[in-house]
Amino acid sequence: MKMKRISFLPILVLCMVSIGAMSQNEKKYLCYGVGFYNQENLFDTCHDEGKRDYDFLPTGSYRWNGLKYSHKLKNMARALADMGTDVLPKNVGCAVIGLSEVENSKALDDLTAQEPLKARGYKYVHIEGPDRRGIDCALLYNPQLFKVWNTKLVPYVQELEKDSAFLTRGFLTVSGEMAGEHVAFVVCHWPSRAAKPFYRESGGRQVRALKDSLLREDPKVKVFVMGDMNDDPTNASMTEALGCKPDIDEVGKGEMYNPWYNILVKEGLGTLTYGGSWNLFDQIVMTPNLLNKKGAKDFSTLKFFKNQIFRRDYLFQTEGKYKGAPKRTHAGGVWLDGYSDHLPVVVYLVKEQK
Numbered sequence: 001m002k003m004k005r006i007s008f009l010p011i012l013v014l015c016m017v018s019i020g021a022m023s024q025n026e027k028k029y030l031c032y033g034v035g036f037y038n039q040e041n042l043f044d045t046c047h048d049e050g051k052r053d054y055d056f057l058p059t060g061s062y063r064w065n066g067l068k069y070s071h072k073l074k075n076m077a078r079a080l081a082d083m084g085t086d087v088l089p090k091n092v093g094c095a096v097i098g099l100s101e102v103e104n105s106k107a108l109d110d111l112t113a114q115e116p117l118k119a120r121g122y123k124y125v126h127i128e129g130p131d132r133r134g135i136d137c138a139l140l141y142n143p144q145l146f147k148v149w150n151t152k153l154v155p156y157v158q159e160l161e162k163d164s165a166f167l168t169r170g171f172l173t174v175s176g177e178m179a180g181e182h183v184a185f186v187v188c189h190w191p192s193r194a195a196k197p198f199y200r201e202s203g204g205r206q207v208r209a210l211k212d213s214l215l216r217e218d219p220k221v222k223v224f225v226m227g228d229m230n231d232d233p234t235n236a237s238m239t240e241a242l243g244c245k246p247d248i249d250e251v252g253k254g255e256m257y258n259p260w261y262n263i264l265v266k267e268g269l270g271t272l273t274y275g276g277s278w279n280l281f282d283q284i285v286m287t288p289n290l291l292n293k294k295g296a297k298d299f300s301t302l303k304f305f306k307n308q309i310f311r312r313d314y315l316f317q318t319e320g321k322y323k324g325a326p327k328r329t330h331a332g333g334v335w336l337d338g339y340s341d342h343l344p345v346v347v348y349l350v351k352e353q354k
Helices: 066-082 105-112 197-217 236-241 261-265
Strands: 005-008 013-018 026-042 096-102 123-126 136-141 147-154 171-178 181-189 222-228 272-274 277-279 282-286 303-309 345-352
Touching: 026 066, 026 181, 026 222, 026 282, 066 105, 096 105, 096 181, 096 222, 105 123, 123 147, 123 171, 136 171, 136 181, 171 197, 181 197, 197 222, 197 236, 282 345
Parallel strands: 026 096, 181 222
Antiparallel strands: 005 013, 013 026, 026 345, 096 136, 123 136, 147 171, 171 181, 222 282, 272 277, 303 345
16 A cells, blocks of 8 residues: 655645555545644733633733743744644644634734744634633634635523523634535533533533534535533533544434544543543544545545644653643643643545546
């Protein structure tokens, strides 16, 4: 079987792969990376009225000043620029990256002004949300590879009347064009584990309804749900509420494919650690129209190719109590000048170039 080769042409990213063990012809494929990365408190140093961002002020508990903020921006930009470059050329990276734990548009302006991202011309979608702490979701995108059509922030609706006054992060929904096709991204940051599973399962039900509404508007739209779910692929919020399946051939109409389930269950890998064990809260799942079932290798339209937890040595703590865990910005009250308590994830898509 021939080895995969990758080359970069202006705007187009080509994968050279051999399709089918019996094939003698090497075909060309357009390749796209779709990522997600929890930014772990990407706050600026100024107070936003009505938000509880006091810890991230120069006088706050983290003593969050210009030096720390500038280091955070540089670090996150480095990781974001590297995402996807195990498969894609180093000057291309991901076409789209979902983000969580971003304070505001100013932080995103400062982030995209960092040279590794600025060089690619990354833009972003952000809609200010109701989260009391001030953290939102956003979507970075390369306008050469993804064209934005519509954006909206769908609110998280509390299903229990007693919670009606509690506001949390909504579902950032961005639709547009990739590889000449209609695609949509729903970026999530579901309620934390301080809340009972019910609240994340509620999030799963609401996102499933949102995904179904997108498909009713256009049955051909290819939908990605991504985010920090604060649950593993094995939890009911993902398997039942959102309707995710771990194996491609099991995915039925109205369901989604979760390529992270077996990475956690069979390989024991994850994106964050707790108590010395790995969890895999950061996930990207997709609708059946992105899948090749029963061994088919039809890439005439945009299809799922493979996925990975994106790892670089600099993303890990190399010494001390937290050795081997993702290298955070702060831990134990100490500034580590790190990245995030989560690792990034990427899925790769391919489409045959005619």
